[in-house]
Amino acid sequence: MITPARLEEHGLITGIGQSAVGRKLGRSGLDLTAEAAAEAIADAGLQPTDIDGVTCFPAARSTAGFNGDVALYQVSDALGLRPRWFAGLGESAVAAPLIEALTALATGLAEHVLCWRTVTEASAQGRQSRTSTIDTSQLESSDVFLNRFTPYGAISAVTWLALRANQHVEQFGLTRTQLAQIPIVFRENAARNPKAIFRELLTLEDYLNARVISTPFCLYDCDVPVDGSTAIIVSSADVVPEPSRAVRIEAVGTGARDGFRWDRVDGLSSSQRDSAQMLWSRSALRPADIDFGVLYDGFSFITLRWLEELGFCEVGEGGDFIAGGREIRAGGTLPLNPHGGQLSAGRTHGFGLVHEAVTQLRGEALERQLEPARTAVLGIGGGPLCAAFILQACG
Amino acid sequence: LTPKVIDGGTRPLPTLTAENRPFWTNGHDDQLHLQRCSSCGYYLHPPGPICRRCSSRALHWEDVVGTGRVAAWTENHYPWTAAIPLPYLIAIVELDVQAGLSLLSQVVDCDVSQIHIGLPVRVAFDDIGEVSIPLFRPIA
Numbered sequence: 168m169i170t171p172a173r174l175e176e177h178g179l180i181t182g183i184g185q186s187a188v189g190r191k192l193g194r195s196g197l198d199l200t201a202e203a204a205a206e207a208i209a210d211a212g213l214q215p216t217d218i219d220g221v222t223c224f225p226a227a228r229s230t231a232g233f234n235g236d237v238a239l240y241q242v243s244d245a246l247g248l249r250p251r252w253f254a255g256l257g258e259s260a261v262a263a264p265l266i267e268a269l270t271a272l273a274t275g276l277a278e279h280v281l282c283w284r285t286v287t288e289a290s291a292q293g294r295q296s297r298t299s300t301i302d303t304s305q306l307e308s309s310d311v312f313l314n315r316f317t318p319y320g321a322i323s324a325v326t327w328l329a330l331r332a333n334q335h336v337e338q339f340g341l342t343r344t345q346l347a348q349i350p351i352v353f354r355e356n357a358a359r360n361p362k363a364i365f366r367e368l369l370t371l372e373d374y375l376n377a378r379v380i381s382t383p384f385c386l387y388d389c390d391v392p393v394d395g396s397t398a399i400i401v402s403s404a405d406v407v408p409e410p411s412r413a414v415r416i417e418a419v420g421t422g423a424r425d426g427f428r429w430d431r432v433d434g435l436s437s438s439q440r441d442s443a444q445m446l447w448s449r450s451a452l453r454p455a456d457i458d459f460g461v462l463y464d465g466f467s468f469i470t471l472r473w474l475e476e477l478g479f480c481e482v483g484e485g486g487d488f489i490a491g492g493r494e495i496r497a498g499g500t501l502p503l504n505p506h507g508g509q510l511s512a513g514r515t516h517g518f519g520l521v522h523e524a525v526t527q528l529r530g531e532a533l534e535r536q537l538e539p540a541r542t543a544v545l546g547i548g549g550g551p552l553c554a555a556f557i558l559q560a561c562g
Numbered sequence: 563l564t565p566k567v568i569d570g571g572t573r574p575l576p577t578l579t580a581e582n583r584p585f586w587t588n589g590h591d592d593q594l595h596l597q598r599c600s601s602c603g604y605y606l607h608p609p610g611p612i613c614r615r616c617s618s619r620a621l622h623w624e625d626v627v628g629t630g631r632v633a634a635w636t637e638n639h640y641p642w643t644a645a646i647p648l649p650y651l652i653a654i655v656e657l658d659v660q661a662g663l664s665l666l667s668q669v670v671d672c673d674v675s676q677i678h679i680g681l682p683v684r685v686a687f688d689d690i691g692e693v694s695i696p697l698f699r700p701i702a
Binding site: 312314315316317318319320321322323325326329330331332333334337338378379380381382383429430431432434 | 574582645646668
């Protein structure tokens with residue numbers, strides 16, 4: 168074979184799978200992961216024994232269902248996998264397993280890599296009190312940011328992102344009526360996704376009257392914790408069983424030059440910017456070439472920031488871009504999150520967005536299928552740790 | 563985090579370590595206690611084992627006037643802790659002593675209609691046992 172020059176040319180996404188996704192399913196993380204992984208392996212036309220690489224984010228030992236309380240080796244044992252290469256990722260970007268998988272394929276460490284992301288946050292949170300939610304006993308290391316923020320009750324990403332969103336309100340004139348379009352449009356999309364958690368239409372009035380969490384965010388600006396697992400298979404480009412259904416990875420982007428901090432003065436010089444810059448530097452494509460986007464919506468404002476940093480509008484103009492919702496609906500400049508995003512389909516934490524992008528690019532999205540859907544941009548994660556991708560249909 | 567009700571009237575306290583103890587225990591009046599590089603004079607927060615600017619390991623602690631400006635703020639309405647009455651203002655404060663030197667804190671004695679980016683503030687401490695938690699008030 169001729170060794171490709173670019174990392175991205177070494178691998179193709181060949182399989183996707185997703186477990187049931189729901190509120191308090193009462194199933195273990197291992198059970199959910201096994202369901203998703205088995206579906207992805209079969210979808211790729213492979214047997215479990217073909218999988219020789221495994222990677223997930225994050226690895227075992229995490230808090231409150233954030234990683235589904237499942238370890239990489241448990242999944243490998245349960246499915247009878249025989250990995251030559253494995254990497255449970257802890258400190259990395261949400262979708263970093265896809266980049267790790269490409270690296271393993273490019274260096275010959277594996278041919279078929281199973282990646283997954285499992286969450287059981289809905290069940291974990293159901294076991295907790297709804298108030299007084301700080302347990303300082305979990306804060307072991309000295310100056311992890313949570314330790315610094317604990318005395319102020321600032322332990323949630325909703326606070327850290329609200330601080331940034333409010334900077335946009337004050338500096339660029341972002342309004343709540345503009346921001347509302349992200350949850351409203353994604354809810355419209357969710358009505359066409361049978362797996363979505365919330366499918367009833369959301370009105371602007373509902374949004375403006377909703378319970379405030381941390382200004383400018385209300386309840387509908389925050390995604391919904393769920394139990395669920397999503398699995399992705401990345402295979403060496405040399406050994407793909409069914410190339411026409413595969414999805415190619417045109418470019419990857421990541422970066423964290425500002426470190427894992429949430430208390431900087433300038434929250435905008437974040438890893439979203441780093442990821443977007445690397446992404447476009449690795450592709451000849453430009454925003455005008457993109458058919459649709461799946462952009463992380465753990466909070467509505469993160470989606471707006473991806474639009475800005477990926478260059479679909481200028482920094483500070485995200486509010487104008489989404490106003491009225493026309494540009495982000497089907498037929499607009501950049502249709503977004505056709506499955507309803509994490510705001511309506513649940514916080515499958517980035518991997519659910521990858522799953523939807525692949526489903527659309529294969530033309531298998533049924534009643535929510537976008538046309539055209541040949542090239543997708545993905546912005547996965549937000550704040551200081553994220554990654555971006557351009558994916559393209561092969562068939 | 564695994565939520566667990568923290569009983570009692572005080573706010574949750576940081577875990578103290580050799581590295582962060584001077585910051586959390588030596589603030590007083592309007593003085594923050596900050597780590598500073600003895601070689602190049604750069605202030606470090608959060609504290610660390612090495613200067614972020616010049617890589618010197620010669621570091622010391624000193625009192626610094628705790629004035630600054632609000633760089634970002636939000637009014638929190640969610641009961642993350644029962645110890646702080648709702649709603650309350652959380653802010654990132656950029657200290658006057660060094661551009662970009664910032665910390666997350668709470669702005670007290672300030673109406674939401676009064677807070678804005680650039681608001682001048684001064685530190686005030688909530689003393690709880692050996693720990694002094696820096697809060698900020700608007701400078702009248």
